[in-house]
Amino acid sequence: MKQNFLFLLSIIPLQVFAQKADNSYECIYEYTVKTTNAENETYTTILQFDDIHARFADYAAFQLDSLMQTGKATEEQLKKAEECVVKTAFYFDQTTFVNASERTITVYSVIPPNLYSYQEATNGIAWQLTDETDTICGYLCNKATGEYGGRIWNAWFSSEIPSSFGPWKLGGLPGLIMYACDTENIHHFKAITFRQGTTPITAPRIPNSIATSREKFIKAKNHFEENPIANIPKESITDMRVEKGDGGSNSIFINGVQVRLRTNGYVPLEIK
Template identity: 30%
Template sequence: MKYYLILFVIIYPNLFSQIKFNVDYEADYELNYRDMNTPNALVAKTTFALLLNKNESFFKNMNKYILDSLVYEKKISYSGNAYQDMKVTEKYYSDFPETIGTTSAKMYISLPIYNKNFRYEEPNAINWQLFNEFKTIGKYKCQKAIAKKYGRTWIAWFAKEIPFPFGPYKFSGLPGLILEVSDERKDYVYTMYSFRKRKYTCNSANMYKDSKLVDKKKVFDFKRKSMQDVNKFKQIIDDPEIIKIVTKEAPKMAKSYNPIELSIY
């Protein structure tokens, strides 16, 4: 509970609104990841929803997908008190609070930092190299592709049978849906476990209100930096025991943090 509060304070957003998204299909992914670069680092798991239509996609963590829907439907409301709201939303916590919209030309990323919301844009330009290697994932024949991006080498498997040039996280631009993608070290491994036709409007696709447009450099690696900013916690947490834990552990966590993006490009 105490560690959850520490992380909740980092990403707690207090402003919400909605951007709608027209959904024709949904692909769901499991992510196995190691976000700490330490010996015998534990592998954590979480899931994501990739909402699709022929022109664009929208990617968000499944817990956030559910939470945002409940907030939009007014089944959950925020009081403005971080601790009280944490108790209500604890089971929906995610290490991945960002939302990612992708078109053929650009990616649009929104995310909270402390109690403010930001957004940045990136060109959708991954230079994939295709290989004449194939494997079956579920019922789909998939082809191999490799690209260097964000400081890692990524191996993707895509299915031409599903003619959408999208995939999990920021991975797209292949002649078929990406069903699996991982870095060479397998610190981050996305695998699709469900694909189905949908036909609805997701009213809570992006719930970050009044997000400030910034250069990616302004928000890159914010989590590592925020891990070391003990003063931010002191403004909200008045429990001496938690402050003591934060002060001792924050520098270690920041140094060992292993984000999905090791570099901006």
Template identity: 30%
Template sequence: MAIEPVEPFRKNRQMMKKLLTIIGICAGLSASAQGFLGKNTGRVQKTIDTASLRCYYLFSKKTEGADKVHRTDTMVLDIGPAVSKFYDPARLGRDSMLNAKLASIDPQTIKSVNVYKSDSGRDFSSMPGSTYTGTLEGESYQIIKDKRAQKITVLDYIDAIGDRYKYEDETGALPWKMSNETDTVAGYTCQKATLSFRGREYTAWFAADVPVPDGPWKFWGLPGLILKVEDTQGLFAFRMIGLQQLSASAPLPIKVDDSRSIKCTRAEFEQQKKKQTGGMLININGGAVVIAQSPRKTGYLPMETE
């Protein structure tokens, strides 16, 4: 399929500046880029706690009105004495590889830049050179819960490359309602609890035998680890598929990089998230760079509607 440019240009100073900015951002954001370039790119990660427990959750999503799940991802919850971190390790790995590739580009070698915003600009299969994909598959957020401060920090991106946003979420104590109903999840006897939270109703199952008041996403505050939680519409579901007790002699550092982040409110972030594309494709052939937006396969469906 031929590529039909919507905004083609050659040696356009404004776009050249934008591309160089992207390259600079990627150099700063990517840990992989540090090793790839063999120099310090300015990205700083700090250890905020050490985890003694690692939980694996299968996160599945549906679109409204759909019968089948359209995406599943394996998420990780690292739990320390004071802090926990919830994230998608596969997505973080893909983002780091793309950022490393972009960080390796020498700006002085760029001779031309072309940008395509239409759906027809997504087919790079017949183009010479190297193509790098920055799709938005998986979950880009990192959710850090500080149990001492009763505060949640969210780090997230709007697109596959570019600016990262940061907001503090003062959820306070979540208004769980306990039930005497029990069920078995992943071999553990669990108790039921329900929650009304920011426009959605949830049913959770927690294991009192694992006395950790934490869980996937922003869920926490029950007298046991949350092993399963889903909304009553069946759009979002988390189910624990693995639990790893880490050795006391070799605790896992919980690291976070909150540098180079744009501070905002949750409402401001959600407004930006609604503008999210399906990611980007970047083709590099000598000094020629072609960038195309990927169409979004499904609309953005937020877990929080209020």
């Protein structure tokens, strides 16, 4: 296998918390964003959680992690899973890991050609509960509103699933968040499958990542995505590679890190 980073947190040794999958649960979400070109992009993401830990990531990365954890996958199987991550048209390039006992969220993301991580507290959203209800994925949900990252979020949580977690960084309610959207109707996380855990929950370890603060990362990330190729410092490039894909689509790697070009434009989840 090529030594690409691809933002595959799974290629680094992992720390396992939930030794048995039957002690954990998984909720698959469709994340939809309305882009600057007024196109809707849909990403497939997954939340793994138990009583204390939660990990949210792109579903393709999760599938690769699951294969690697078995220790029984063939080279061909791993290659196909890695290719899936590379070729996924809409890839959610943040992985968040929550440790409820320490009340922290650790975020792992990428600004090519570097990988970054930062940490913040879990109690960053002051939710206001409402009387509104809805049924999502077969579960009765209550509505709450709160502000995070410069956006107002509406979240529907189900007390039938007594967990304080939710998609991405959204959490802190008395039930699993099954659906969330911002009031501008740009970003949507919707649960489509809830199931027993299929693989242990892991905390990523990335020895070569750059530790930073949330504020610095968001500012740098949002600036970078305005024009990715132009915003990569030329002096930082030691290796550049283009891999040809099917249908004329190419994958670009700078220093082994994949650069994902957003043809429909970029609308950040966090604006401050």
